[in-house]
Amino acid sequence: MMDESVSITQIVQRLKGTNLHSQLEKQAKECLHKPEIKLETLKDDVRRLLKASGWERKLQNAVYRELHILPPPGHPRAPPEHTKEPLAYMRKTQVNWEKRILKSLNSMCTELGIPLARKRPVAEQKELTNKWNEMGTDEPDLSKFRPVYAPKDFIEVLVGLKNPNNERSEDLTVRSHWGLIQVSLNVRDILQMVSLPFFISLPSIFLMSRHKELVSEQDSAAAQQYSRQGCPTGLRAQLWSLILNTTNDPEDITHYEQLKARVIHHDLLVDNLIYKDVKLTASNDDYYFVFEDYLYQVLLCFSRDTAVLEHFNYNCATPPKSCIQSKSGSEQCAVVYPPNGVIPFHGFSMYVAPLCFLYNEPSKLYSVFREMYIRYFFRLHSISSHPSGIVSLCLQFERLLQTHLPQLFYHLREIGAQPLRIAFKWIVRAFSGYLSTDQLLLLWDRILGYDSLEIVAVLATAVFVFRAENLMEVTSLASAEAVLADLSTLKVMPLLQIFLFATSV
Amino acid sequence: MFPVWCNKLTLKQQTAGPKGAYSSQKKKEGVSAVLLRCVSLCFMLASCIHVSPCSDGDWDFNWCDVGWLRENFDHSYMEEHVRICHFRNHYELTRKNLMVKNLKRYRKTLEREAGRLEASKCDFFPCTFVLPSEYHIFVEEFKRSPGSTWIMKPVARSQGKGIFLFRKLKDIIDWKKDGSRSEEQKEEAQVESYVAQRYIENPYLIAGRKFDLRVYVLVTSYIPLKAWLYRDGFARFSNTRFSLSSIDDQYVHLTNVAVQKTSPDYDPEKGCKWQMQQLRQYLTAKHGFETVQTLFKEIDNIFIRSLLSVQKTIINDKHCFELYGYDILLDQDLKPWLIEVNASPSLTASSQEDYELKYRLLEDTLHIVDMEGRLTGKEKRVGGFDLMWNDGPVYTDVGLETLGSSCLVANTHLGCVNDRQKQLQQLLKPFPGQKRT
Numbered sequence: 001m002m003d004e005s006v007s008i009t010q011i012v013q014r015l016k017g018t019n020l021h022s023q024l025e026k027q028a029k030e031c032l033h034k035p036e037i038k039l040e041t042l043k044d045d046v047r048r049l050l051k052a053s054g055w056e057r058k059l060q061n062a063v064y065r066e067l068h069i070l071p072p073p074g075h076p077r078a079p080p081e082h083t084k085e086p087l088a089y090m091r092k093t094q095v096n097w098e099k100r101i102l103k104s105l106n107s108m109c110t111e112l113g114i115p116l117a118r119k120r121p122v123a124e125q126k127e128l129t130n131k132w133n134e135m136g137t138d139e140p141d142l143s144k145f146r147p148v149y150a151p152k153d154f155i156e157v158l159v160g161l162k163n164p165n166n167e168r169s170e171d172l173t174v175r176s177h178w179g180l181i182q183v184s185l186n187v188r189d190i191l192q193m194v195s196l197p198f199f200i201s202l203p204s205i206f207l208m209s210r211h212k213e214l215v216s217e218q219d220s221a222a223a224q225q226y227s228r229q230g231c232p233t234g235l236r237a238q239l240w241s242l243i244l245n246t247t248n249d250p251e252d253i254t255h256y257e258q259l260k261a262r263v264i265h266h267d268l269l270v271d272n273l274i275y276k277d278v279k280l281t282a283s284n285d286d287y288y289f290v291f292e293d294y295l296y297q298v299l300l301c302f303s304r305d306t307a308v309l310e311h312f313n314y315n316c317a318t319p320p321k322s323c324i325q326s327k328s329g330s331e332q333c334a335v336v337y338p339p340n341g342v343i344p345f346h347g348f349s350m351y352v353a354p355l356c357f358l359y360n361e362p363s364k365l366y367s368v369f370r371e372m373y374i375r376y377f378f379r380l381h382s383i384s385s386h387p388s389g390i391v392s393l394c395l396q397f398e399r400l401l402q403t404h405l406p407q408l409f410y411h412l413r414e415i416g417a418q419p420l421r422i423a424f425k426w427i428v429r430a431f432s433g434y435l436s437t438d439q440l441l442l443l444w445d446r447i448l449g450y451d452s453l454e455i456v457a458v459l460a461t462a463v464f465v466f467r468a469e470n471l472m473e474v475t476s477l478a479s480a481e482a483v484l485a486d487l488s489t490l491k492v493m494p495l496l497q498i499f500l501f502a503t504s505v
Numbered sequence: 506m507f508p509v510w511c512n513k514l515t516l517k518q519q520t521a522g523p524k525g526a527y528s529s530q531k532k533k534e535g536v537s538a539v540l541l542r543c544v545s546l547c548f549m550l551a552s553c554i555h556v557s558p559c560s561d562g563d564w565d566f567n568w569c570d571v572g573w574l575r576e577n578f579d580h581s582y583m584e585e586h587v588r589i590c591h592f593r594n595h596y597e598l599t600r601k602n603l604m605v606k607n608l609k610r611y612r613k614t615l616e617r618e619a620g621r622l623e624a625s626k627c628d629f630f631p632c633t634f635v636l637p638s639e640y641h642i643f644v645e646e647f648k649r650s651p652g653s654t655w656i657m658k659p660v661a662r663s664q665g666k667g668i669f670l671f672r673k674l675k676d677i678i679d680w681k682k683d684g685s686r687s688e689e690q691k692e693e694a695q696v697e698s699y700v701a702q703r704y705i706e707n708p709y710l711i712a713g714r715k716f717d718l719r720v721y722v723l724v725t726s727y728i729p730l731k732a733w734l735y736r737d738g739f740a741r742f743s744n745t746r747f748s749l750s751s752i753d754d755q756y757v758h759l760t761n762v763a764v765q766k767t768s769p770d771y772d773p774e775k776g777c778k779w780q781m782q783q784l785r786q787y788l789t790a791k792h793g794f795e796t797v798q799t800l801f802k803e804i805d806n807i808f809i810r811s812l813l814s815v816q817k818t819i820i821n822d823k824h825c826f827e828l829y830g831y832d833i834l835l836d837q838d839l840k841p842w843l844i845e846v847n848a849s850p851s852l853t854a855s856s857q858e859d860y861e862l863k864y865r866l867l868e869d870t871l872h873i874v875d876m877e878g879r880l881t882g883k884e885k886r887v888g889g890f891d892l893m894w895n896d897g898p899v900y901t902d903v904g905l906e907t908l909g910s911s912c913l914v915a916n917t918h919l920g921c922v923n924d925r926q927k928q929l930q931q932l933l934k935p936f937p938g939q940k941r942t
Contacts, residue, residue, distance in 0.1 A: 133713065134746050233786055234794040286858070287783055290712040290742060356712070358790050438786050 006073070011066045019251050020062050027055050054218065061220040065245040068375055068451065071314040085316035085384050089163055090391070094316055094383040097157050101343055102320045104148050109269055112144050116269045116322055116337055125264050132260070136283070136292035142276045147346035151428045154345075154381065155180075155421070158391055161383070178413055179398030180420045185385055187396035189403065193458060194500050220245050228449035230442050230493070237358040243448050244375070246367040256363035259301035262339075266304075270338045274299045278349045287437055291356035295349050298366050302373075308340035311374035317341075317382040342378070347425075350432040351377050354440050376453055380428050388453040393427050394420055396457040401464055404499075408468050417480040423460040426487075430456050439492045459492060462499035466490070566876055571595070571849060583824045588874050591848060592727070592825045597815045599829070599848040601700045602635040602660045604811070611814030627814075629807045630843045632703040635660075643701050647674060654704040670704060677701075705842055709835040711787065713746040717844060718781070718833040720919060721866055722808050722893070723873060728821040729896035732812055733873060734805070736889045736923040737862050738781040778859065785920030788839075796839065804833060804841045805917050809894050811843060828870050865889060865925065872929065879933055885916055887932060888925040893917050 015021055031037060031049045038045060050056050074083030085091050109116055120128070131138065159180045166184065177184075214223055215238050223242040231239045246252070263271075278295045282288040302308070312319055319341025321334040352369050359365040379389045386392065401419055402409045412419055426434050430453065431443055446455045463484065464471065470483045567589045569577075574591045583589070597603050608630055616624035634643035636657075647655065657677065659667040671677055708715045721735040779787075789797045808831060830850025834842045852867070854860035869888035873880075885892045885899060892899045899916040 137746070232794070233789040234792075234797075237790060286856075287779065290714055293712060293746075357787055360712075360791070437783065 007067075007070060010070065011063055014066055015062060018062075019249070020058065024050070024055060024059065027053070057218055061218070061242075061245045064220045069311070069314065080313075081316070084314055087163075087385050090161070090383055090385055091316065093157065093161055095318070097154075097383060098318060098320060101148055102322070105269075105320075105343060106322065108145070108148070114269055114272075118267050120265060120267050124267075128264050132297070134293055135296040136278075138275075140272070140275060142272060142279065145272045145276050147277060147280075148273060148343055150346035151425050154390075154428070155424045158383070158394060161391065177398065178402055178409055179395070180418050181391065181395040181398055183391065183395070185392050185395055187387065187392050187399060187457075188454060190400060190500065193454070214239065215242070218242060224449055224451070226449070227445045230445045233438075233441075236441060236445070240358065240448060241364070241368060244368060244371040246364070246371050248361070248364045248367070252367055253363045255307075256301065256366050259304050259366075260297075262304040263300045268303060268338055270303050270344060271300055273344050274303070274349070277344060277346060281347055281433065282349045282353045285353070285433055288350075288353040288356070288433075291353060294356050294360070294362065294365060295352055297362045298352050298369055299344070299349060301366060302370065303338040303340055303342070303344075305340045305370065306336075308342065308370065308374060309336065311378060312341060315378050315382055316384040316386075317378075342373075345381065347429055347433070350429050354432055354437055354444070357437055357441070375451075376447060377430070379453060380430065390428065393453060393457040394424065396454060397423055397427065397460045400458065400461040404461070405465060405468055408464065408471055411472055412480060415475055415477070415480070417474070417477040419464060421477070422481055422484050423464070426460055426463075427456055431459065431487075434487045435490060435492065436488045439490065443492050455496070458499065459496060462495045463487065463490065465499050466495055566874075585823075586876070587824050588826060588876060589824050590826060590828065592724075592827050593820045593822065595819070595827055595848045597818045598811065599846050600660050601633075601658055601845055602698050604815075604846060605630065605633045605635060605700060607814045607818060608811065611810070626806060627810055629803075629810070629841060631705060634701050636699045636701055638698075644674065647701075650703075654706055656702050656704040657699050658702065660698040660700060705834055705836055707837045708747065709837050709839065710747050711742070714742050714744075715747040716740045716742045716779075716784075718784070718804075718831075718835070718841075719850070720781075720804070720808075720831045720833060721850065722812075722829045722831055723826065723870055723890060724812060724829065725826045725873060726821065726823070727812075727816050727819045730812055730816055730894055731892070731896070732808065732894045733887070733890040734808065734893040734917045734919060735866055735869070736781070736891065736918050736921055736925075737866065738919065739859070739862070740779040740781065740784045742777045742779070744777055778855065780858070780862070781920040782922070792839065800835075800839050800841065801917070801919055802915065804919065805893060805915060807831070807833065807841060807843050809898075811846065812894070826870075826874055828866075865923075869925065869929075872933070884932065886928060888929050889923045891916050891918050 027050060028046050031046045034049065036045060036049070047056070071080075072083055081091060085094070128135075159182070161181070161183050163183050214226055215235060220242055223239045227239060227243060241247075274296070278292060278299070282295055283292050309319055319336045320343060322337035323334055351373065352365075355365055355369055355372070359368055376388070379386060380393075381390060383389070383391060398409075398420055409419060430447065431440055435443065443455065443459060447453055467483055471480060474480045474483060565587055567587075569590060571591060574589075574593070578589075578591075578593055597607055608627060612624050612627040615627060632646060634640070634646070636643065652672065654670055654672050656668065656670050669676075718738060718740050720738040723733040723735070725731050725733070785797065785801075788800070811831075827848060828850065830847035832844040832847070834844050836842065852863050854863055866889070869890050873887050873890055880887065885902065893916065900913040901916045
C-alpha cells in the first residue's frame with residue numbers, strides 16, 4: 001500500500017508543471033463557462049466534460065507513460081544506486097566498465113588533439129544549416145576515429161561478471177550452466193513465457209474496424225495490449241506513437257528545433273563517432289542506406305538532449321563526466337559528456353534505422369526513438385539484474401537453449417562455438433539489421449506490447465533451434481557463424497510459435 | 506544476352522549458330538528428358554553436358570536477342586511446339602516513339618467509343634512528342650508551359666544512354682538542324698529519332714531520393730491477350746539526393762543502374778535497389794493500406810492498357826512469348842507514370858539478391874512457357890506469376906464474403922509475398938501424359 005501511494009505521489013510530482021498540467025487547468029477553467037456546470041456538482045461536471053472532450057484520456061495516457069519509467073521501488077533510506085541496482089558486484093562492474101569507456105574516449109581525444117566540444121565558427125554554422133537535410137553527402141575524414149567500443153568488447157565484460165559469493169565448481173555436469181554467463185539471475189523459462197499470453201494470432205480484416213477505433217480512442221493502454229498481436233503495417237506508426245505517448249505538439253517540435261540549434265552551434269567529438277557508425281553500419285545496409293540523413297538528424301540531436309538524463313533515475317549506469325576547462329583556464333569542472341549521458345558504440349545507429357520506415361518527420365522520428373531508448377534500448381548496454389537487462393537476456397538465452405537442446409549446446413561448446421558468442425550481436429541490437437525490416441517491426445511490436453525485451457532472447461533461441469540440424473554438423477566457430485550469418489529470410493512469428501508451443505509440451 | 510553473373514556458363518562455342526539456342530533431340534519423346542534439364546536448371550547452367558549447340562534452325566526453344574530476331578525470324582520455319590522469346594514486331598511497344606504513337610491512337614479510339622472518362626484512364630504517360638516529325642506541335646506545347654523541364658530520349662537506346670534534360674529551346678535548336686531526316690533512315694543504326702517528354706518534376710521521394718520501379722510482365726499471346734504479372738520487382742534509387750536545380754547532373758535524374766554505376770558516389774556494395782515488397786511495406790506504413798491498394802490497381806491499369814493499345818498491331822504468333830520490363834515512376838501524389846517498356850530487360854545481377862530474383866523470374870517464365878506440357882492452361886498462378894489478363898480481367902478465387910459478393914478482387918499481387926516454391930510444388934505434381942488444352 002505504501003509503495004502505491006509513494007508511486008502516486010511521484011507521478012503527480014512529475015506531471016505537475018508539465019505542459020499537460022497547464023493545458024488541463026486551462027481546459028477546466030474553460031469548462032466553467034459552460035451552461036451545464038452547476039455549482040453543487042462542480043467537480044463531477046467538470047470531470048465529465050473533460051472526459052467527453054478526450055482530456056481525461058490524455059491524462060490517463062500520461063500517467064500510463066509515467067508508470068513505465070518509474071524508478072524501481074526501494075527502501076526510503078537506501079541510496080539511489082542501491083535502488084537502481086541491488087547487486088553490489090553488478091554495480092561495481094558497471095562502474096569499472098564506464099571508467100574504461102570514458103578513458104578510451106578521453107585518450108582518443110588527446111591522441112587526435114580534438115576537443116570534446118567546440119563552438120563552430122559562424123561560417124561553419126551557416127554551412128551546416130544549409131546542409132541539414134543532406135548531411136550524408138559530407139565526407140569528413142573519419143579514418144582516425146574508432147568506435148569507443150563494440151559489442152565484442154562488451155560481451156567480455158559480461159562474461160567476466162562473477163558473484164563473489166558464489167562458489168562455482170569447475171566440473172561440468174548436467175546441472176551446471178554450460179554457457180558464458182556465470183551469474184545466477186532469475187529468468188523466465190519457457191513454461192513461464194508461455195503462460196504469459198504469447199499466443200500469436202494473425203490480424204484479420206475482421207479486426208480492421210477495431211484498429212480504427214483504437215486510433216480514434218487514443219488509448220495508450222489499449223494500443224499496447226493490441227500490439228501484442230502485431231500491428232498492421234498501415235497503422236503501426238500511429239499505434240507505436242500512441243503506446244509511447246509521443247505527440248507532435250508544438251512543444252515537441254520546439255524542443256527538437258532547440259536541439260538542432262545546439263547541433264549547429266557546437267561540434268562534439270562524439271558527432272564523429274556517430275558519423276562513423278552510420279557510415280559503417282546503416283549506410284551499408286541495403287534497406288537503410290536511404291535513411292542516412294535522417295539518422296544524423298536524430299542522433300546528433302539525441303547527443304545533446306539533456307532530457308535523456310532523466311532515465312538515469314532508473315538506469316543503473318551513471319552518466320559519464322568529463323572535465324572541461326573553465327573560461328579562465330584555472331578551474332576544471334566536471335560536466336556530463338556527451339550532454340545526454342550516452343556514449344554511442346558501434347551499431348548504435350541501428351536502433352534508429354528501422355524507425356525511419358515509420359516516421360519521416362524528423363521531430364516525430366526523434367520523439368519516438370528517444371522514448372524507445374529510455375524505455376528499452378538502454379537496457380541492452382548497461383549491466384544490471386533487471387529481467388530485460390542484457391545480462392538477464394543473455395542468461396535466459398543460454399538457459400533456454402541448454403534446457404531444450406542440450407545436445408546442440410554441448411556440441412557447440414565442444415567445438416569452441418559458444419552460442420552466446422554468435423547470438424550476442426543480435427541481442428544487443430534487438431535484431432536490427434539482422435532480420436528483414438518487416439519481420440523486425442513485428443518483433444518490436446511485441447517488445448512494446450509486452451513491455452519487455454525477453455522476446456529478443458526467446459527469438460535468439462528459436463533461431464538456433466530452427467537451424468539446429470545444420471549446426472550439429474559444423475566443426476568450428478567459423479562454420480557455426482556461417483550457418484547463422486543470414487537471418488533475412490526468417491519469419492519471426494512462426495519461429496516463435498514453433499519454439500514456444502512445440503517445445504513446451 | 507546471357508546472364509552475365511553466371512561464370513559457369515561456358516556454352517560451347519557457337520558455330521555460326523544463333524546465340525542462346527538450345528537444341529534437343531528432334532523426337533518428341535526425347536524432348537522431356539533433355540528439356541527437363543534445361544528448364545529446371547535454367548539456361549544459365551545449361552552449359553553442362555546434356556545440351557549441345559546446334560546449327561541454324563535446329564532448336565525447340567530460343568532465347569534470342571532482338572538483333573537475331575530481326576535477321577532471322579522471317580526466314581525460320583518453326584514447328585508447332587517451338588517457342589521463341591520475342592514477338593516479331595515487339596518494338597511497337599518497346600520503341601519509345603512507337604509506344605507513344607500507339608498509346609495516343611488507342612486513347613483517341615477509346616474516347617470516341619467510350620467517352621472522356623474511360624479515355625482518361627490512359628493518362629499515365631507524360632506528354633510526349635516524337636521528333637523530328639512532331640517538332641512543330643512540340644514547340645507549341647513547349648511554349649505554352651514556359652519554365653517546365655523536358656527530357657529528350659533517343660528512341661531505341663537503353664540503359665540511359667543519350668538522354669538529356671532541357672528547359673530552353675535553344676538547347677535543342679542545334680539538334681533540329683540535323684533532324685530533318687527521312688522516315689526510311691530511321692531503321693538504320695546510326696540515325697536516331699528522339700522523343701521529347703514532359704519531365705516529371707515532382708517525383709515521389711524516399712529520404713530525398715528519386716526512384717523508379719521495374720516490374721515484369723509476361724505476355725504469352727496477344728490475340729487473345731494473355732498477360733502475367735510477376736510479384737517480385739524492384740525500386741531503383743538514384744544515388745544522390747533529388748533537386749531540380751541541377752538538371753545537368755544526369756546522375757540525379759536517371760535511375761537506371763547502368764548510369765548509376767558510373768556515378769562517382771557509386772558503391773557497388775551499397776545496392777541502390779529495394780525489393781518491391783520492401784517498397785510496398787514502406788508505402789503502406791506511410792500512407793495506409795487502402796491508398797497503396799489503389800496505387801497498385803492503377804499500376805495494373807498501366808500494363809493492361811499499354812498492352813491493349815498494341816494488341817491489334819503486334820503480329821500474334823503462337824510460338825512467341827515475351828517478358829517485358831516495365832519502368833514506372835511515382836509522383837508525389839502517388840500517381841504512377843509509364844516511362845518505358847523494355848523487350849529485353851536486363852538479366853545481369855547487381856547483387857546476390859538480384860541474382861536470385863532474376864533466376865526465379867526466368868525459371869517461372871519457363872514454367873509458363875511450359876515446353877513439357879505440364880500445365881492445364883487454366884492456371885491463374887504459376888510460381889511468382891499471377892494471371893493478370895486473359896482476354897478480360899482476371900479475379901482471384903478467394904471471395905471475401907465480408908466485403909460483399911459484389912467486390913471482385915483483381916488477381917495481381919505486385920509486391921506481395923511470393924511463396925512460389927510451395928505453389929510450384931502443388932502445381933507441378935507429376936501427372937504423366939497430361940496434355941495442355
